[in-house]
Amino acid sequence: MPKFGSKNLETLRQPLEDKVVTISRAAGLLTFPANFMFVAAMNPCPCGYFGDDRKECTWGLGMVQRYQGRISGPCARWT
Ligand SMILES: [Zn+2]
Numbered sequence: 525m526p527k528f529g530s531k532n533l534e535t536l537r538q539p540l541e542d543k544v545v546t547i548s549r550a551a552g553l554l555t556f557p558a559n560f561m562f563v564a565a566m567n568p569c570p571c572g573y574f575g576d577d578r579k580e581c582t583w584g585l586g587m588v589q590r591y592q593g594r595i596s597g598p599c600a601r602w603t
Contacts, residue, residue, distance in 0.1 A: 525566040526594035533595060536562060566595070 525533070539545040539558035546555045568574040569588040574581040581588065 525564045526591055530594050530596065568592070 539560075540562060543557065543559040544555050545558040546553060569581050569583045569591055571582045573579045574583065574588050583591070
């Protein structure tokens with residue numbers, strides 16, 4: 525999920541909250557239904573082992589924090 529980038533993911537907020545998506549072009553404004561459930565998952569780090577007690581993460585803490593920082597906090601505010 526972080527590979528999409530926070531700006532792209534934040535773009536999904538409007539259709540998720542409003543259940544419509546509005547496309548604006550020079551020819552005019554079009555609104556389409558967008559009632560959907562967005563389900564996504566992400567690894568805790570790029571290698572997937574951060575926090576795992578069986579295998580050590582190969583990424584440094586700074587890189588893990590940067591990776592996790594690409595998305596905002598829990599999506600509870602979207603409900
Ligand atoms: Zn890792």
